[in-house]
Amino acid sequence: MRLILTIPLLGLLALPGPAAAGEPLNAEQFDRYTQGRTLFYGFGGAMYGVERYLPGRRVIWSFLDGKCQEGSWYEDNGQICFLYQDRADPQCWSFELTPGGLTARFENDPAATELYEAEEIGEEMLCYGPDVGA
Template sequence: MRTVLLALLLATQACPAPAQEALKGSAFEALVQGRTLTYGAKGQPPRGYERYYSDRRVTWAEPDGTCMEGRWYPKGPQICFSYDGEPDPFCFLYYHDGDSILSTNPDGSEPETSTDAPLDVANFGCAWLGV
Protein backbone atom coordinates (compact mmCIF):
# COMPACT_ATOMS: atom_id res chain seq x y z
CA MET A 1 0.00 0.00 0.00
CA ARG A 2 2.81 2.39 0.89
CA THR A 3 4.48 1.68 -2.43
CA VAL A 4 1.28 2.57 -4.32
CA LEU A 5 0.82 5.79 -2.34
CA LEU A 6 4.46 6.75 -2.82
CA ALA A 7 4.22 6.05 -6.56
CA LEU A 8 1.07 8.19 -6.83
CA LEU A 9 2.69 11.02 -4.87
CA LEU A 10 5.81 10.97 -7.05
CA ALA A 11 3.74 10.83 -10.24
CA THR A 12 1.73 13.91 -9.28
CA GLN A 13 4.91 15.82 -8.43
CA ALA A 14 6.62 14.84 -11.68
CA CYS A 15 3.76 16.12 -13.85
CA PRO A 16 4.09 19.78 -14.73
CA ALA A 17 1.34 22.17 -13.71
CA PRO A 18 -1.16 23.01 -16.45
CA ALA A 19 0.18 25.63 -18.82
CA GLN A 20 -0.66 29.17 -17.82
CA GLU A 21 -3.20 30.86 -20.07
CA ALA A 22 -2.03 33.80 -22.16
CA LEU A 23 -3.33 37.22 -21.13
CA LYS A 24 -6.36 38.44 -23.03
CA GLY A 25 -6.53 42.03 -24.31
CA SER A 26 -8.36 43.53 -21.32
CA ALA A 27 -6.07 41.85 -18.76
CA PHE A 28 -2.97 42.92 -20.71
CA GLU A 29 -4.30 46.48 -20.92
CA ALA A 30 -4.93 46.62 -17.18
CA LEU A 31 -1.33 45.53 -16.51
CA VAL A 32 0.49 47.82 -18.93
CA GLN A 33 -1.45 51.06 -19.36
CA GLY A 34 0.55 54.01 -18.05
CA ARG A 35 3.75 51.97 -17.64
CA THR A 36 7.07 51.84 -19.44
CA LEU A 37 8.45 48.31 -19.58
CA THR A 38 11.94 46.98 -20.25
CA TYR A 39 12.03 44.01 -22.64
CA GLY A 40 14.84 41.48 -22.76
CA ALA A 41 15.92 37.94 -22.05
CA LYS A 42 17.02 37.24 -18.49
CA GLY A 43 20.68 37.97 -17.99
CA GLN A 44 20.96 39.93 -21.26
CA PRO A 45 21.04 43.70 -21.91
CA PRO A 46 17.61 45.23 -22.61
CA ARG A 47 16.37 44.78 -26.17
CA GLY A 48 14.14 47.82 -25.83
CA TYR A 49 11.52 49.75 -23.90
CA GLU A 50 7.82 50.16 -24.53
CA ARG A 51 5.66 52.97 -23.16
CA TYR A 52 1.93 52.15 -22.97
CA TYR A 53 -0.66 54.92 -23.20
CA SER A 54 -4.44 55.11 -23.19
CA ASP A 55 -6.28 54.03 -26.34
CA ARG A 56 -3.71 51.22 -26.78
CA ARG A 57 -1.07 53.60 -28.14
CA VAL A 58 2.61 52.70 -27.64
CA THR A 59 6.11 54.02 -28.19
CA TRP A 60 8.91 51.47 -28.71
CA ALA A 61 12.46 52.64 -27.94
CA GLU A 62 15.62 50.70 -28.74
CA PRO A 63 18.84 51.30 -26.80
CA ASP A 64 20.39 52.95 -29.89
CA GLY A 65 17.73 55.68 -29.78
CA THR A 66 15.48 54.32 -32.54
CA CYS A 67 11.87 55.06 -31.67
CA MET A 68 8.62 53.88 -33.23
CA GLU A 69 5.06 54.89 -32.46
CA GLY A 70 2.17 52.52 -32.89
CA ARG A 71 -0.75 50.70 -31.38
CA TRP A 72 -1.36 47.30 -29.89
CA TYR A 73 -4.43 45.09 -30.34
CA PRO A 74 -5.57 41.62 -29.32
CA LYS A 75 -5.69 38.91 -31.99
CA GLY A 76 -6.96 35.65 -30.53
CA PRO A 77 -4.60 34.76 -27.67
CA GLN A 78 -1.89 37.07 -29.04
CA ILE A 79 -1.15 40.74 -28.47
CA CYS A 80 -0.02 42.38 -31.71
CA PHE A 81 1.80 45.64 -32.30
CA SER A 82 1.51 47.73 -35.44
CA TYR A 83 4.11 50.47 -35.74
CA ASP A 84 4.23 53.42 -38.12
CA GLY A 85 6.50 52.55 -41.04
CA GLU A 86 6.48 48.79 -40.40
CA PRO A 87 4.63 46.71 -43.01
CA ASP A 88 3.75 43.78 -40.73
CA PRO A 89 2.57 43.58 -37.13
CA PHE A 90 4.63 41.94 -34.38
CA CYS A 91 2.61 39.45 -32.29
CA PHE A 92 3.41 37.83 -28.95
CA LEU A 93 1.83 35.79 -26.18
CA TYR A 94 1.92 37.46 -22.75
CA TYR A 95 1.72 35.92 -19.28
CA HIS A 96 1.57 37.57 -15.85
CA ASP A 97 4.22 36.28 -13.43
CA GLY A 98 4.33 38.15 -10.14
CA ASP A 99 5.99 41.53 -10.75
CA SER A 100 6.96 40.58 -14.29
CA ILE A 101 5.18 40.09 -17.57
CA LEU A 102 6.53 37.22 -19.64
CA SER A 103 6.30 37.26 -23.42
CA THR A 104 7.08 34.75 -26.13
CA ASN A 105 6.71 34.55 -29.87
CA PRO A 106 3.63 32.49 -30.78
CA ASP A 107 5.92 29.55 -31.64
CA GLY A 108 7.27 29.60 -28.05
CA SER A 109 10.75 30.85 -28.95
CA GLU A 110 12.57 33.87 -27.62
CA PRO A 111 11.01 34.18 -24.15
CA GLU A 112 11.47 37.59 -22.55
CA THR A 113 10.77 39.08 -19.16
CA SER A 114 9.30 42.57 -18.92
CA THR A 115 9.66 44.71 -15.84
CA ASP A 116 9.22 48.41 -15.13
CA ALA A 117 11.89 50.44 -16.93
CA PRO A 118 14.41 52.51 -14.99
CA LEU A 119 13.58 56.17 -14.51
CA ASP A 120 16.37 57.28 -16.86
CA VAL A 121 14.78 55.54 -19.87
CA ALA A 122 14.06 58.99 -21.33
CA ASN A 123 17.79 59.18 -22.13
CA PHE A 124 17.08 56.98 -25.14
CA GLY A 125 15.87 60.03 -27.04
CA CYS A 126 12.20 59.30 -27.71
CA ALA A 127 9.72 62.10 -27.66
CA TRP A 128 7.30 60.00 -25.65
CA LEU A 129 3.68 60.30 -26.70
CA GLY A 130 1.50 62.19 -24.29
CA VAL A 131 4.40 63.87 -22.50
Protein backbone atom coordinates in the same frame (compact mmCIF):
# COMPACT_ATOMS: atom_id res chain seq x y z
CA MET B 1 10.71 35.86 -29.52
CA ARG B 2 9.59 35.14 -26.00
CA LEU B 3 9.11 37.91 -23.50
CA ILE B 4 9.22 37.44 -19.74
CA LEU B 5 7.87 40.25 -17.61
CA THR B 6 7.94 40.39 -13.84
CA ILE B 7 4.86 41.67 -12.06
CA PRO B 8 4.67 42.97 -8.51
CA LEU B 9 2.05 41.21 -6.40
CA LEU B 10 -0.26 44.24 -6.53
CA GLY B 11 -0.11 44.10 -10.33
CA LEU B 12 -1.35 40.52 -10.23
CA LEU B 13 -4.23 41.45 -7.96
CA ALA B 14 -5.23 44.29 -10.28
CA LEU B 15 -5.64 42.07 -13.32
CA PRO B 16 -9.32 41.45 -14.05
CA GLY B 17 -10.90 38.11 -14.79
CA PRO B 18 -9.93 34.53 -14.15
CA ALA B 19 -6.58 34.40 -15.97
CA ALA B 20 -4.56 31.94 -13.94
CA ALA B 21 -0.97 30.83 -14.43
CA GLY B 22 -0.58 29.44 -17.93
CA GLU B 23 -3.69 31.13 -19.36
CA PRO B 24 -3.24 33.82 -22.03
CA LEU B 25 -4.13 37.38 -21.03
CA ASN B 26 -6.89 38.99 -23.00
CA ALA B 27 -6.76 42.59 -24.24
CA GLU B 28 -8.43 44.00 -21.11
CA GLN B 29 -5.95 42.27 -18.77
CA PHE B 30 -2.94 43.28 -20.88
CA ASP B 31 -4.16 46.89 -21.07
CA ARG B 32 -4.72 47.08 -17.32
CA TYR B 33 -1.16 45.89 -16.59
CA THR B 34 0.66 48.00 -19.19
CA GLN B 35 -1.28 51.27 -19.67
CA GLY B 36 0.60 54.29 -18.40
CA ARG B 37 3.80 52.32 -17.82
CA THR B 38 7.18 52.37 -19.50
CA LEU B 39 8.75 48.92 -19.49
CA PHE B 40 12.42 48.22 -20.15
CA TYR B 41 13.22 44.80 -21.61
CA GLY B 42 16.35 42.71 -21.48
CA PHE B 43 17.67 39.79 -23.49
CA GLY B 44 20.42 37.43 -22.42
CA GLY B 45 21.41 39.62 -19.48
CA ALA B 46 21.67 42.83 -21.55
CA MET B 47 19.24 45.68 -22.10
CA TYR B 48 17.27 45.20 -25.31
CA GLY B 49 14.59 47.89 -25.62
CA VAL B 50 11.91 49.97 -23.98
CA GLU B 51 8.20 50.44 -24.65
CA ARG B 52 5.83 53.10 -23.35
CA TYR B 53 2.16 52.07 -23.16
CA LEU B 54 -0.24 54.95 -23.77
CA PRO B 55 -4.04 55.31 -23.56
CA GLY B 56 -6.04 54.12 -26.54
CA ARG B 57 -3.79 51.06 -27.06
CA ARG B 58 -0.99 53.21 -28.43
CA VAL B 59 2.71 52.47 -27.83
CA ILE B 60 6.16 53.91 -28.43
CA TRP B 61 9.08 51.45 -28.86
CA SER B 62 12.84 52.03 -28.91
CA PHE B 63 15.86 49.73 -29.08
CA LEU B 64 17.48 52.16 -26.58
CA ASP B 65 19.14 54.06 -29.42
CA GLY B 66 16.98 57.20 -29.18
CA LYS B 67 15.04 56.24 -32.33
CA CYS B 68 11.42 55.73 -31.36
CA GLN B 69 8.65 54.08 -33.32
CA GLU B 70 5.02 54.88 -32.65
CA GLY B 71 2.49 52.12 -32.94
CA SER B 72 -0.68 50.56 -31.63
CA TRP B 73 -1.78 47.16 -30.43
CA TYR B 74 -4.89 45.01 -30.73
CA GLU B 75 -6.04 41.53 -29.77
CA ASP B 76 -6.26 38.91 -32.52
CA ASN B 77 -7.11 35.27 -31.92
CA GLY B 78 -5.85 35.32 -28.31
CA GLN B 79 -2.63 37.20 -29.09
CA ILE B 80 -1.64 40.83 -28.57
CA CYS B 81 -0.44 42.22 -31.91
CA PHE B 82 1.60 45.39 -32.40
CA LEU B 83 1.72 47.53 -35.55
CA TYR B 84 4.54 50.09 -35.79
CA GLN B 85 4.86 53.07 -38.11
CA ASP B 86 7.73 51.56 -40.14
CA ARG B 87 6.40 47.98 -40.45
CA ALA B 88 3.38 46.70 -42.33
CA ASP B 89 3.39 43.29 -40.64
CA PRO B 90 2.00 42.86 -37.12
CA GLN B 91 4.23 41.58 -34.31
CA CYS B 92 2.00 39.20 -32.31
CA TRP B 93 2.65 37.88 -28.81
CA SER B 94 0.89 35.51 -26.43
CA PHE B 95 1.05 36.91 -22.86
CA GLU B 96 0.59 34.65 -19.82
CA LEU B 97 0.85 34.89 -16.06
CA THR B 98 3.36 32.41 -14.64
CA PRO B 99 4.72 31.82 -11.13
CA GLY B 100 7.73 33.96 -12.14
CA GLY B 101 5.68 36.83 -13.58
CA LEU B 102 4.21 37.80 -16.94
CA THR B 103 5.50 35.82 -19.93
CA ALA B 104 5.01 36.59 -23.61
CA ARG B 105 5.81 34.28 -26.47
CA PHE B 106 6.41 35.76 -29.94
CA GLU B 107 3.71 34.42 -32.29
CA ASN B 108 2.99 31.86 -29.56
CA ASP B 109 6.16 29.91 -30.57
CA PRO B 110 7.58 27.87 -27.65
CA ALA B 111 11.03 27.84 -29.31
CA ALA B 112 11.20 31.63 -29.69
CA THR B 113 13.79 33.99 -28.15
CA GLU B 114 13.05 35.30 -24.65
CA LEU B 115 12.86 38.92 -23.58
CA TYR B 116 12.10 39.90 -20.00
CA GLU B 117 10.98 42.98 -18.16
CA ALA B 118 14.10 44.47 -16.59
CA GLU B 119 14.25 45.71 -13.03
CA GLU B 120 13.82 49.44 -12.52
CA ILE B 121 17.03 50.88 -13.94
CA GLY B 122 16.47 54.52 -13.03
CA GLU B 123 16.48 55.71 -16.64
CA GLU B 124 13.90 57.43 -18.77
CA MET B 125 12.89 56.53 -22.29
CA LEU B 126 14.73 58.82 -24.71
CA CYS B 127 13.32 59.71 -28.12
CA TYR B 128 15.39 62.03 -30.28
CA GLY B 129 14.03 63.91 -33.27
CA PRO B 130 14.73 62.77 -36.82
CA ASP B 131 18.38 62.93 -37.88
CA VAL B 132 19.62 64.43 -34.60
CA GLY B 133 23.39 64.84 -34.80
CA ALA B 134 23.46 64.23 -38.56
